[in-house]
Amino acid sequence: MVISSEYELHMEACAFLASLRMADRSINTERLYAGRAALYLSYCAEHGLDWKKPGLPGLARFLHWLVDEPLPSRALKTAKVRFREKKTANQIMTTVCQFLRFCGLQGWVDAQTVNQLSEQKYLAYLPEGFDPGEDGQFRTVRAKAIKFEVAVEGYEWLNPEQFERILGLTRRARDRFLVALLAATGVRIGEALGLRREDMHLLSDSSALGCQVAGPHVHVRRRQNSNGALAKARMPRSIPVTAELVTLYADYCFERDQVDEAADVDMVFVNLFRAPLGRGMTYHNAKDLFDRLARQAGFEARPHMLRHTAATTWIRNKVPRDVVKDLMGHVADASMAPYVHATDGDKREAVERVAAIRNGQVQG
Structure with missing residues (x-):
């Protein structure tokens, strides 16, 4: 109000x-x-x-x-x-x-x-x-009609070394799983905090759960949650996950099982280390976590940067744009434009290739 x-x-x-x-x-x-x-x-x-x-x-x-x-x-x-x-x-x-x-x-x-x-x-x-x-x-x-003209900035993301640094600074299985999940799936922080246990289909075959999606994956669904988390995308989607992420989730479940208050809570990410125990993690909790990690790492690190990290990594590894668009939960093709840009390595390779052609070292 x-x-x-x-x-x-x-x-x-x-x-x-x-x-x-x-x-x-x-x-x-x-x-x-x-x-x-x-x-x-x-x-x-x-x-x-x-x-x-x-x-x-x-x-x-x-x-x-x-x-x-x-x-x-x-x-x-x-x-x-x-x-x-x-x-x-x-x-x-x-x-x-x-x-x-x-x-x-x-x-x-x-x-x-x-x-x-x-x-x-x-x-x-x-x-x-x-x-x-x-x-x-x-x-x-x-x-x-009224606005400042400002330069269009590229999306901020973490390079592989920065991501490994942030992941290595996590001291708890829950936090490690959250960081890895954001980078591996590209989900928004609201989508991650809104996950329920029923969304975690981490077996090789989930047909027993009534799901025909093959391999381990997570479901992202838009629903109202007690912690205020909300999936931005209105269309539900499934995102495949790796065996490494499944292992991190298992480690987190073991840590979570030590807290009685979290036993019957359906939310995936819950408070384990401060009151109220067992309550779904909030945006504020996640921001505090990333602020601490950023201070320790010595560079900026925010949850949404890991979403951009996932998209940029997929694009630069030649994953088709329509596949990346579906993984990200984007509707418009224009939403993919910020991730399609040349790397420093791409630009260096182009300049050096032209120089080599001029010097007769390679054919054009």
Whole structure:
């Protein structure tokens, strides 16, 4: 929920969050959007701006305020002053526009304000997989009217040495299995934390369980979970796993069996080392784990980086794109574009090959 400084509910913002809940968005998305909406409403209240009619100049000032205003200090007053990146400001503005559009549908914000949030844009260069239509009629789209122009960054992933370093730093079987599972299957952290024991088909033949998928595998299904974990992909899928991962799961089950509170819990990943014992692991628990591992390793490591690690590894080992797309649970072909890029080795090989051709060492 979103409340004012006088502890009064902001009804429009709360209705917006309720719409996210009805659309089956994850609790993390709802929490993130709540903070962004509250930030916008607080800015409007402090700067005398009508949040329902901010106008383009008002939204532009808000966008620049997001990067110019120092973030609250996390520690001592001597801590380094931090600022938001332009990419983060754009993400906040996207949520604000979505909030205002929702309010427009409810009649709380006028159509003129909603229409100002986007403008027509002609796509001279089409994203991979985009259908422009027979006559190019789909080349003209609606794009955000107010945003910072930022460089498109590649997805962050861990190279094999970094992954082995992170895996080696785990001290508990549960944590080791979680890290290995994310890297081996490419599942999102919400999908991993939402796994139930019934999803773990780790025998060579699962027909006795009513499953016709051959070999050891895990099932990813979208369902409501008590720990707030939610699979983003709406279509269920199965992902094959290796014998090594099965062994890590067996090690984890042995560790888990030592905790009585976890005995009858159906969730795969549960609290074993701190209260409440036996409760399903949350996003916060997983983030704490990866933060600790990253500090020990000396480089950035987040759960989603292992998803990118899996996809990048598959692509670079010549796994067909449609297979990788299915393993990742992607719907659009364009979602695969970030993983299809040349490695440093590919570029070095190309340059050296051309040099060798020029020197007559090899034939073109």
